[in-house]
Amino acid sequence: MAPSRSLPHFDKATLPLTSDEALMLYEDMVLGRSFEDKCAEMYYRGKMFGFVHLYNGQEAVSTGAIKTLRPDDYVCSTYRDHVHALSKGVPARQVMAELFGKATGCSKGRGGSMHLFSAEYGLLGGFAFVAEGIPVATGAAFQTHYRRNALNDTSADQVTLCFFGDGASNNGQFFECLNMAALWKLPIIFVIENNEWAIGMAHYRATSVPEIYKKAAAFGMVGVEVDGMDVMAVRAATLEAVQRARCGEGPTVIEALTYRFRGHSLADPDELRSRSDKEFWMSRDPIKTFATYVLEQGIVTQADLSAIDQKVAELVDEAVHFAEASPEPAPQDLHHYIYAD
Amino acid sequence: MAPSRSLPHFDKATLPLTSDEALMLYEDMVLGRSFEDKCAEMYYRGKMFGFVHLYNGQEAVSTGAIKTLRPDDYVCSTYRDHVHALSKGVPARQVMAELFGKATGCSKGRGGSMHLFSAEYGLLGGFAFVAEGIPVATGAAFQTHYRRNALNDTSADQVTLCFFGDGASNNGQFFECLNMAALWKLPIIFVIENNEWAIGMAHYRATSVPEIYKKAAAFGMVGVEVDGMDVMAVRAATLEAVQRARCGEGPTVIEALTYRFRGHSLADPDELRSRSDKEFWMSRDPIKTFATYVLEQGIVTQADLSAIDQKVAELVDEAVHFAEASPEPAPQDLHHYIYAD
Amino acid sequence: MAEMLLFNALRAAIDEEMERDPTVFVLGEDVGHYGGSYKVTKDLYLKYGDVRILDTPIAENSFTGMAVGAAMTGLRPIIEGMNMGFLLLAFNQISNNAGMLRYTSGGNFKVPMVIRGPGGVGRQLGAEHSQRLEAYFQAVPGLKIVACSTPKNAKGLLKAAIRDNNPVLFFEHVLLYNLKEEIPPGDYVQALDRAELVRPGQEVTILTYSRMRYHCLHAVKALEEKGYDPEIIDLISLRPFDMETIGASVRKTHRVLIVEECMRTGGIGAELSAAITERFFDELDAPVVRLSSQDVPTPYNGALEKLTVVQPEQIIEAVEKLVHGQV
Amino acid sequence: MAEMLLFNALRAAIDEEMERDPTVFVLGEDVGHYGGSYKVTKDLYLKYGDVRILDTPIAENSFTGMAVGAAMTGLRPIIEGMNMGFLLLAFNQISNNAGMLRYTSGGNFKVPMVIRGPGGVGRQLGAEHSQRLEAYFQAVPGLKIVACSTPKNAKGLLKAAIRDNNPVLFFEHVLLYNLKEEIPPGDYVQALDRAELVRPGQEVTILTYSRMRYHCLHAVKALEEKGYDPEIIDLISLRPFDMETIGASVRKTHRVLIVEECMRTGGIGAELSAAITERFFDELDAPVVRLSSQDVPTPYNGALEKLTVVQPEQIIEAVEKLVHGQV
Ligand SMILES: Cc1ncc(C[n+]2csc(CCOP(=O)(O)OP(=O)(O)O)c2C)c(N)n1
Ligand SMILES: Cc1ncc(C[n+]2csc(CCOP(=O)(O)OP(=O)(O)O)c2C)c(N)n1
Numbered sequence A, B: 001m002a003p004s005r006s007l008p009h010f011d012k013a014t015l016p017l018t019s020d021e022a023l024m025l026y027e028d029m030v031l032g033r034s035f036e037d038k039c040a041e042m043y044y045r046g047k048m049f050g051f052v053h054l055y056n057g058q059e060a061v062s063t064g065a066i067k068t069l070r071p072d073d074y075v076c077s078t079y080r081d082h083v084h085a086l087s088k089g090v091p092a093r094q095v096m097a098e099l100f101g102k103a104t105g106c107s108k109g110r111g112g113s114m115h116l117f118s119a120e121y122g123l124l125g126g127f128a129f130v131a132e133g134i135p136v137a138t139g140a141a142f143q144t145h146y147r148r149n150a151l152n153d154t155s156a157d158q159v160t161l162c163f164f165g166d167g168a169s170n171n172g173q174f175f176e177c178l179n180m181a182a183l184w185k186l187p188i189i190f191v192i193e194n195n196e197w198a199i200g201m202a203h204y205r206a207t208s209v210p211e212i213y214k215k216a217a218a219f220g221m222v223g224v225e226v227d228g229m230d231v232m233a234v235r236a237a238t239l240e241a242v243q244r245a246r247c248g249e250g251p252t253v254i255e256a257l258t259y260r261f262r263g264h265s266l267a268d269p270d271e272l273r274s275r276s277d278k279e280f281w282m283s284r285d286p287i288k289t290f291a292t293y294v295l296e297q298g299i300v301t302q303a304d305l306s307a308i309d310q311k312v313a314e315l316v317d318e319a320v321h322f323a324e325a326s327p328e329p330a331p332q333d334l335h336h337y338i339y340a341d
Numbered sequence C, D: 001m002a003e004m005l006l007f008n009a010l011r012a013a014i015d016e017e018m019e020r021d022p023t024v025f026v027l028g029e030d031v032g033h034y035g036g037s038y039k040v041t042k043d044l045y046l047k048y049g050d051v052r053i054l055d056t057p058i059a060e061n062s063f064t065g066m067a068v069g070a071a072m073t074g075l076r077p078i079i080e081g082m083n084m085g086f087l088l089l090a091f092n093q094i095s096n097n098a099g100m101l102r103y104t105s106g107g108n109f110k111v112p113m114v115i116r117g118p119g120g121v122g123r124q125l126g127a128e129h130s131q132r133l134e135a136y137f138q139a140v141p142g143l144k145i146v147a148c149s150t151p152k153n154a155k156g157l158l159k160a161a162i163r164d165n166n167p168v169l170f171f172e173h174v175l176l177y178n179l180k181e182e183i184p185p186g187d188y189v190q191a192l193d194r195a196e197l198v199r200p201g202q203e204v205t206i207l208t209y210s211r212m213r214y215h216c217l218h219a220v221k222a223l224e225e226k227g228y229d230p231e232i233i234d235l236i237s238l239r240p241f242d243m244e245t246i247g248a249s250v251r252k253t254h255r256v257l258i259v260e261e262c263m264r265t266g267g268i269g270a271e272l273s274a275a276i277t278e279r280f281f282d283e284l285d286a287p288v289v290r291l292s293s294q295d296v297p298t299p300y301n302g303a304l305e306k307l308t309v310v311q312p313e314q315i316i317e318a319v320e321k322l323v324h325g326q327v
């Protein structure tokens, strides 16, 4: 079955890729996919608990968007945050250790799957409540704006990427922040991963105008839709938006049309999405599509890709070993981190 | 000085008025104005306390919109609620008594100026927190929708009018409710009284796209702007919206461009609005303009209008007498009305 | 009598009340086609349609306010908080409008609505999904707050809450949905304002609610073997407290242990302890003791999480100390 | 020493801290051009510009979350709640993010921010504008909660709050802004976690905060004339309590009266009473007594409003009863 609205087509020729770039994008997507597959395995083996939301299928969005950033830029995520963390550079072992609840995890085992944080890598957090990260991300962008405009710090050109879903786009915080971001021209990009579902709620049943990118216009902001299964399309749109944000020209809404290949979380029976829908979207697997393209274009070789597959598999295995070997947080540290000194 | 955006022009000829209609509209506006002037007097004489927000200047909106309704329709208001209550039919004496904190007040002296309620007259309330009335109004509209669609009650065609200001239109609840109202085609009309200011915050400093009616399109809803100083323009737009709502065709946003002739509340020094702005808007006094028009058109006579002025003055005086003569709530009733039986 | 799982008992309560009264409806996230995250409304949309089982957008504040408006105008909404924590976003609508509007309106309107869903600390759900909102909401005037704990009381209490003409915050516990119990057939209600005497005893009064009832029962088993005789009372109503039942017990045992899952500071136990001390000071042989969760956001790590929440061993120890006058 | 009005003392605190530290900024509704509803930020935008004194749209939840994000990344926001009650709309951002995020992030981020503004019952402002949010927020882990009460402590505490690396909920009182007092010149801070001994005494410990301090002082004047000798302690810190100062007093007087403006159920006094009884049961000659507001939304009518809030006569009566062992 075709998706409920026609997908925008991206002319890949407009984004020439070097082989290094192509491999970097490929590696990041494969890392995301492999990491999540490993999580599922570990979850079913009782190594991690709670709600675990995997990202399979949406890799082109994380990679396409985040891999345009500098290390000092910010990313804000949701409960579906593993892969955003990885794309932003948080080491896989730190993420895996967090999922195992270990003291070596990026949130010291206190956060868990829905609460990944890394000050070092500019990850503002995984926010477990729908839409609550949007204002926080807006605040990080405001901080850049503040340093530039109130403190005259000309080096203040960091960009904040704020990720959330179609379901979140019906929440008031989204609109409140669109307004403030546009009003003050904050350097933020709202990346909406429209995977058509909010748990069991089909997007078209939850919203009166399903084209989320169109809400941007109501706030005088640029809004674009992109094929969220095409890493190059996402990258091209984000590059443009990042450019706009960096030079103080304000925010952008990017709606990426995508799909998750698994249930909402590992606890979700996933009974409502039709088989034909799933098949349609699976056939557009962003990793396979990208691999085919870069091979066809002769930008990379199959050997290059295989080497990456191999490398990533080792990395993910290493992450599991690290997580398993890591210590639990010390019981006497239960009250650590409540107050800062 | 001209207003920050050009006012839509309404062709009055498109709304023929009988003399009864004209007098009804005139009377309601004069009642609103006189009542508020009396409130100011009573406040300065120490008869009422707390925050009192007067409506002077905006009468064309209350009258133009509410006087299209049936008694069984609903109105939802804010802290600036006296005149909406009057237009909906709550007797002036009940409103005045409430402001005096008397047991005969429409909220039994418990609510005060910002919390007028009347189940009898379909006034869902004055809501003191900005924007919090919007969901409540949406709920009343949902109730009508429910009776019609879930209970097959064909008499369920009541309309809910939800009033709020330009400042409120930046709040998330507004957008959340636009979405739900449009999604379910609820019989509600969002009447935004854009008086250009939210206390001391100029609308254009608070919002990235000052044309509030344009937000409606982002939700697939009809949005119109009207000259909020022209009671006939407001009436015409509301008649259309009411018609749409009654027959189940969904909600409407009406942005009425208006101005308040006094400070935000009686405690507001009102130092930020420019004199030229005030003069511009005062010159468009909705009551004077309407009186001039209906006299010029020969729809009514000066004697008709004078009789109404007289009648309203007496009514407002009577309301004060009633309020003064009314008893305070009994101390032993302090705990009444917490729980319903 | 038939055995029923707790989530099905809740479902039965809703189903029966919806049949009984056409103004009763359910709204919330994924209550319809998905059947509710904990299956409490499973397939009810097939019977009652999409309007009476209303799937909402993720807009807690507004759909809660919408329920208030619907309640004011004659309907009886049941809001499902997919997780009660999400209703932090609806705090204003719950406190100002659900809770206070009847009073502020001088009795013009009543607001008959139920706000229900899973609360409490689950199994490694992380800080935000492990809220105990009863502590945050207990001071809101006009609300009734109830916590169910067994399939039987879940059904009877929920039916009573739906029929009540006031806003009722109704807490289920994320770890109790699969409890199984025989419950009476057909229609029955349980009073919202009465505590349940779970186990009569002479030596100490254990006041608890929700999931901690089971930790107490667990502890009491061990205590019985050691020869102790504690009384367990399940509060059921967290606002207001059933001070009659509680008082009768205190007058008998003269010692009180509160076992709660909310954090210590500003928890339910705080008000309860204060209220008991005020009224029954001369009856008390020892200070009221609170066993509460630690004052920390719930950590994800399983061992830390366990340390955060009261465990049966602590109850055993506290009872022994209380009885031996070591407090 | 110069005399200063409380609102100006707060303004001075903000001004001095903004001068001292360029990362400090103010945001909220009408804090800029309008100067703040109670003039606390009057004309500061002229000195610091529109970015450092940021007028926000009416979007409490989002601008609070925005402050959290700014604090996480190096700024020190001061949010003005035009009325603290409005922050009910920001409950989720205050609890989940301001309060808990540091912990949940395993110490990755700190959230240095102040959320300040007028709370309490004013003069006939109606139910929604008469909130006492300290009761609702007291259970949130990670927050510090402070209530100032004099021009002098207002300035010192606010400066300390701004320099603190944690989220501080800072309550002013809508009826105290025009208090006048001599305050020390220039820079001084007052510890956030220390109670103030307002009047030393021997017979009974009166624990209070914010505006009720004055009702207590008022009552104590009359009590002194009758020959009583109560001790008054202003809590200052509502989370956590300064149990050291409180304990020293209880050990001396053996009787405690709590006078608070929040509603009785689930108020600050509830936790305080429980905490005192737990730790000092054997020191107490009588149960801890709470004088609190009635459990009703604040009615508009002036006479009812007065009945809702504790009055000095009630304090006098309670002290007399306590001292004479009639409690
Ligand atoms: C405030 C809040 N409400 C509800 C939830 C429960 N919830 C978790 S994810 C989700 C669906 C979100 O859908 P979407 O925004 O489309 O993101 P996706 O999961 O599809 O990535 C819901 C309702 C929550 N976590 N927080
Ligand atoms: C939630 C909330 N935030 C802030 C306020 C304070 N406040 C009262 S009126 C007002 C301005 C509202 O402006 P607008 O919506 O334009 O309505 P107007 O007063 O102009 O009629 C503000 C900020 C409030 N009452 N409630």
Ligand SMILES: [Mg+2]
Residues within 6 Å of the ligand: A165, A166, A167, A193, A194, A195, A196, A197, A198, A199
């Ligand atoms: Mg989605």
Ligand SMILES: [Mg+2]
Residues within 6 Å of the ligand: B165, B166, B167, B193, B194, B195, B196, B197, B198, B199
């Ligand atoms: Mg306005």
